[in-house]
Amino acid sequence: MAEKIKVTGGGVTAAKGFKAAGVEAGIKYSNRKDLAMIYSEYPAAVAGMFTSNVVKAAPVLYDMQIVKNSPFVRAAIVNSGIANAATGEPGMQVCRQTAEAVSKALDIPADSVLIGSTGVIGEQIPMDRINAGITKLADALSDTRQAAADAEAAIMTTDTVPKEISVTFKIGDADVTIGAMSKGSGMIHPNMCTMLAYICTDCDISKEMLDKAAHMDIPETFNMITVDGDTSTNDTYLIMANGCAKNPRIESEGKDFDTFMEALHFVDAYLARHMAKDGEGATRLFEVKVNNADTHDNAKLLARSVAGSSLCKAAIFGCDSNFGRFLCALGYSGAQFDPQKVSIDYVSRKGSVRVFERGLKKQYSEEAATDILSEDEVTVVIDMDEGDGSATAWGCDLSYDYVKINADYRS
Amino acid sequence: MAEKIKVTGGGVTAAKGFKAAGVEAGIKYSNRKDLAMIYSEYPAAVAGMFTSNVVKAAPVLYDMQIVKNSPFVRAAIVNSGIANAATGEPGMQVCRQTAEAVSKALDIPADSVLIGSTGVIGEQIPMDRINAGITKLADALSDTRQAAADAEAAIMTTDTVPKEISVTFKIGDADVTIGAMSKGSGMIHPNMCTMLAYICTDCDISKEMLDKAAHMDIPETFNMITVDGDTSTNDTYLIMANGCAKNPRIESEGKDFDTFMEALHFVDAYLARHMAKDGEGATRLFEVKVNNADTHDNAKLLARSVAGSSLCKAAIFGCDSNFGRFLCALGYSGAQFDPQKVSIDYVSRKGSVRVFERGLKKQYSEEAATDILSEDEVTVVIDMDEGDGSATAWGCDLSYDYVKINADYRS
Numbered sequence: 001m002a003e004k005i006k007v008t009g010g011g012v013t014a015a016k017g018f019k020a021a022g023v024e025a026g027i028k029y030s031n032r033k034d035l036a037m038i039y040s041e042y043p044a045a046v047a048g049m050f051t052s053n054v055v056k057a058a059p060v061l062y063d064m065q066i067v068k069n070s071p072f073v074r075a076a077i078v079n080s081g082i083a084n085a086a087t088g089e090p091g092m093q094v095c096r097q098t099a100e101a102v103s104k105a106l107d108i109p110a111d112s113v114l115i116g117s118t119g120v121i122g123e124q125i126p127m128d129r130i131n132a133g134i135t136k137l138a139d140a141l142s143d144t145r146q147a148a149a150d151a152e153a154a155i156m157t158t159d160t161v162p163k164e165i166s167v168t169f170k171i172g173d174a175d176v177t178i179g180a181m182s183k184g185s186g187m188i189h190p191n192m193c194t195m196l197a198y199i200c201t202d203c204d205i206s207k208e209m210l211d212k213a214a215h216m217d218i219p220e221t222f223n224m225i226t227v228d229g230d231t232s233t234n235d236t237y238l239i240m241a242n243g244c245a246k247n248p249r250i251e252s253e254g255k256d257f258d259t260f261m262e263a264l265h266f267v268d269a270y271l272a273r274h275m276a277k278d279g280e281g282a283t284r285l286f287e288v289k290v291n292n293a294d295t296h297d298n299a300k301l302l303a304r305s306v307a308g309s310s311l312c313k314a315a316i317f318g319c320d321s322n323f324g325r326f327l328c329a330l331g332y333s334g335a336q337f338d339p340q341k342v343s344i345d346y347v348s349r350k351g352s353v354r355v356f357e358r359g360l361k362k363q364y365s366e367e368a369a370t371d372i373l374s375e376d377e378v379t380v381v382i383d384m385d386e387g388d389g390s391a392t393a394w395g396c397d398l399s400y401d402y403v404k405i406n407a408d409y410r411s
Numbered sequence: 412m413a414e415k416i417k418v419t420g421g422g423v424t425a426a427k428g429f430k431a432a433g434v435e436a437g438i439k440y441s442n443r444k445d446l447a448m449i450y451s452e453y454p455a456a457v458a459g460m461f462t463s464n465v466v467k468a469a470p471v472l473y474d475m476q477i478v479k480n481s482p483f484v485r486a487a488i489v490n491s492g493i494a495n496a497a498t499g500e501p502g503m504q505v506c507r508q509t510a511e512a513v514s515k516a517l518d519i520p521a522d523s524v525l526i527g528s529t530g531v532i533g534e535q536i537p538m539d540r541i542n543a544g545i546t547k548l549a550d551a552l553s554d555t556r557q558a559a560a561d562a563e564a565a566i567m568t569t570d571t572v573p574k575e576i577s578v579t580f581k582i583g584d585a586d587v588t589i590g591a592m593s594k595g596s597g598m599i600h601p602n603m604c605t606m607l608a609y610i611c612t613d614c615d616i617s618k619e620m621l622d623k624a625a626h627m628d629i630p631e632t633f634n635m636i637t638v639d640g641d642t643s644t645n646d647t648y649l650i651m652a653n654g655c656a657k658n659p660r661i662e663s664e665g666k667d668f669d670t671f672m673e674a675l676h677f678v679d680a681y682l683a684r685h686m687a688k689d690g691e692g693a694t695r696l697f698e699v700k701v702n703n704a705d706t707h708d709n710a711k712l713l714a715r716s717v718a719g720s721s722l723c724k725a726a727i728f729g730c731d732s733n734f735g736r737f738l739c740a741l742g743y744s745g746a747q748f749d750p751q752k753v754s755i756d757y758v759s760r761k762g763s764v765r766v767f768e769r770g771l772k773k774q775y776s777e778e779a780a781t782d783i784l785s786e787d788e789v790t791v792v793i794d795m796d797e798g799d800g801s802a803t804a805w806g807c808d809l810s811y812d813y814v815k816i817n818a819d820y821r822s
Contacts, residue, residue, distance in 0.1 A: 122735040322531075403811050
C-alpha cells in the first residue's frame with residue numbers, strides 16, 4: 001500500500017455525510033439484526049455491478065434500473081434472511097413498496113433508494129416487517145462507529161465476522177475518505193459472488209468516472225475470489241460518492257483519478273480477501289499467485305481454477321502438499337501452456353518451499369511443507385515461464401464445516 | 412433397455428477371447444492388488460478418448476499414439492497408486508519400458524500394448540516392481556469370473572465397489588458380448604473424469620466404426636458425470652474389439668451399427684451412473700434431468716451445472732429441499748433462459764413432488780420432499796419450457812467424507 005493511503009479503523013459511516021443503522025426486523029431470523037440502512041445527507045453519484053447469473057433476484061433487477069436511470073441516490077436498505085430471488089412479480093412489488101416506504105420515512109425521492117437482499121431463494125419477504133423495520137431504522141440512523149457496526153452485523157448470513165474498512169487519502173488539499181462494508185461467505189465465485197458490498201465515499205467524482213473506477217477494479221478484486229463455485233442470484237456491488245470531501249471534482253482520467261483508483265483498489269482487495277478468508281467453513285485463506293503466464297487473462301484463468309478446485313481446497317484443509325492437484329487444476333483451466341515449464345512454491349509466514357520445478361517434483365522436506373501450509377494464510381505461487389502475465393486469486397479451504405453449513409442451511 | 416440386450420452378470424472377461432488378471436505389485440499400496448492386465452487372444456481394433464486436461468499423464472500421451480498409429484492391440488496394463496503424471500521424460504520412459512516388458516512376457520508386439528495409471532500425481536513409478544508384477548500377471552491371465560474380479564479390484568483407488576458389467580445381443584445370427592470395467596471416484600468431471608474405463612467386445616467391427624461409436628456415446632454418458640469438478644490428468648476410455656463373435660463385420664452405419672451402439676450406450680451409461688454413485692464420500696446418486704430446454708447442448712450445460720454445484724450437492728446430502736440452489740445453478744450454467752418458465756420436481760422410489768412451478772415456489776409438504784430426497788437415488792427433474800432439448804447428468808452428494816478423503820489422500 002502506498003504511504004499516502006491511511007487505514008483509519010472505521011466502517012461504512014467513515015466518509016463525511018454518511019449515516020447508517022442496523023435493526024432487528026424479524027424477516028427470517030430471530031434475536032439478531034437483519035435490516036440495514038445507509039443514508040447520505042447529500043445526493044450521491046452511484047455506480048454498481050451485479051450478478052452475471054441469468055436468475056437475478058428482484059432487488060438486483062430493481063437496483064440495475066436505479067443505477068442506470070437515477071441522477072443520484074440517497075439511501076440503501078438491505079435485509080438478510082430472504083434473498084427475494086425467484087419470487088416473480090410479487091418480489092418486484094416488494095422492492096417498489098420498500099422504496100416508497102423509505103422515501104416517506106426519510107423524505108427523499110423513491111428513485112434515490114437502493115434495495116438489497118441476501119438469504120434463502122424462493123421465499124417472499126413479509127412487507128409488514130420491512131415497514132416496521134424502516135421506522136426503527138429511520139430513528140436509529142447515525143454516523144457513529146456503533147451505527148456502522150450495527151449495519152454491518154445486519155447484512156451477515158453465515159459470515160462469522162463483519163467485513164469493513166475505511167481509508168483516507170489526499171486529492172488536492174482535501175482529505176477524502178472511503179468507508180465500506182460487505183458480506184460474503186457461501187455461493188461465492190467470480191462474476192460475482194453471493195456478496196453484497198457497499199462502498200461509501202465523500203469523494204467528489206462524476207458518475208461516469210465512478211462507474212469507470214468500479215468496472216476497472218472489480219475484475220481484479222471481487223471477481224478473483226471463490227468459495228464454492230456457485231455464482232449467486234443476488235450479488236451486488238454499489239459505490240456511492242456524495243462529494244462532501246470538497247476535493248477538486250474528478251471528471252476525467254489523470255493523477256487524481258489514479259489516486260482514487262489506488263485507494264478504491266486497496267478497499268476492494270481488502271474486502272475480497274476477507275470474504276474469501278471467511279468463506280463458509282473456511283479455516284484458512286488460500287491465496288493463489290500465478291506469475292509469468294503468457295497473458296494477464298490467462299493468469300487470471302489459471303489462478304481462479306486452482307483457487308476454485310475442490311481437491312486443491314481439500315488438500316489445503318489437510319495441510320497436504322499435494323502439488324499434483326494444483327498442476328491438474330491449471331491443466332483444466334482453459335488456458336494453454338507447457339507443463340514442462342511450470343514451477344510451484346508454497347509461501348506463508350513460516351517461510352517458503354519449492355515443491356515442483358520445470359515439470360518435475362523437487363526433493364523437499366514434507367515436514368517443512370506441512371508446516372508452511374498449516375498457517376492461517378497460505379499462498380501457492382505458480383511460475384508458468386511463458387510471458388509476463390500475473391494475477392492473484394483468493395479462496396479458502398474446503399472443510400467439514402462447509403458441508404455441515406450447507407447440508408441444512410435453511411433450518 | 413431394449414429386450415434384445417441381456418445383462419449376463421460377467422465382467423471384463425465376458426467377451427470371447429479376452430483374459431484378465433490382477434496382482435499385488437506393491438507400486439504404492441501394500442496388501443492389495445494394484446496391477447491389472449487385459450489380454451486379447453486375437454488382434455483387436457481399438458478406439459479411445461482421453462482427458463482434455465492440458466497436463467496429460469505419460470500413459471495418456473503414450474496411449475494416444477498407440478490408438479492413433481497401431482493397426483491393432485493385444486493387451487492393456489494398468490496400475491493404481493501412482494498416476495505417472497507430471498513425471499516428464501522419465502515418466503514416458505516408464506511407459507516404453509513397460510510395453511517392452513509386456514511384449515516379451517506375452518510374445519506380442521510392443522506397439523500392441525496399452526498403458527494406464529491412476530493415483531498420486533508427480534511421483535515416479537518404480538520400474539522394478541512393474542517388471543516383477545508383469546511376470547505374475549502373465550502367469551495369472553485367465554478368462555474366469557475371478558480373473559475379471561481381480562483386474563477390477565486392482566484398478567480401484569478410493570472406489571468402494573468395483574464397477575463392471577457385461578451384456579450380450581445379436582448381430583445377424585451371432586451372439587455378441589461386451590464386457591467392461593471402470594474406476595472412478597475423485598477428480599470426476601465431464602471431459603473427462605479421473606476415470607479409467609476398459610470396454611472389451613468380441614464384436615467384429617472396423618476401427619473406424621469403433622471410433623465413431625465411442626465418440627458418439629461418451630459425450631452422453633461419461634462426460635455427463637461429475638463428482639467434484641476436477642478434470643483429471645489421467646482419464647482414459649479404451650474400447651477393444653477382437654471379432655471373436657464372428658458376426659457380419661460392421662464397417663458402416665446401418666442396423667447392425669445401431670444395435671451395437673445401443674448395447675454400448677447401455678454399458679457406458681451403466682458404468683457412468685455407478686461411478687457417480689460411488690463418488691468419493693457419496694451417500695447417494697444425484698441425477699439431474701433437464702427437459703424442454705431450447706437445445707440439446709443447453710440441456711446438457713444446465714444439467715451438468717446443477718449436478719456439479721457444491722451447494723446443490725450439499726443440499727442433497729442434507730435431504731434439504733433447497734430448490735433455490737438448483738435454480739441458481741441453472742442461472743450460472745452459461746445457458747440463456749427465462750426463469751419465469753422453470754418448474755422443478757423431485758423424484759425417487761418414494762414418489763415425486765413439484766416444488767417450483769413457472770418461476771414461483773409451489774405449496775408442498777416439506778416432510779414429503781425430505782422423504783423423497785432421503786432415498787439413495789434421487790432425481791431432480793427440471794422443465795425449462797423453452798423447446799425440446801433434454802439431457803441427464805449424474806453426480807453425487809457432497810459429504811463430510813469427501814472432505815475427509817481428500818484432505819489427506821496421499822497418506
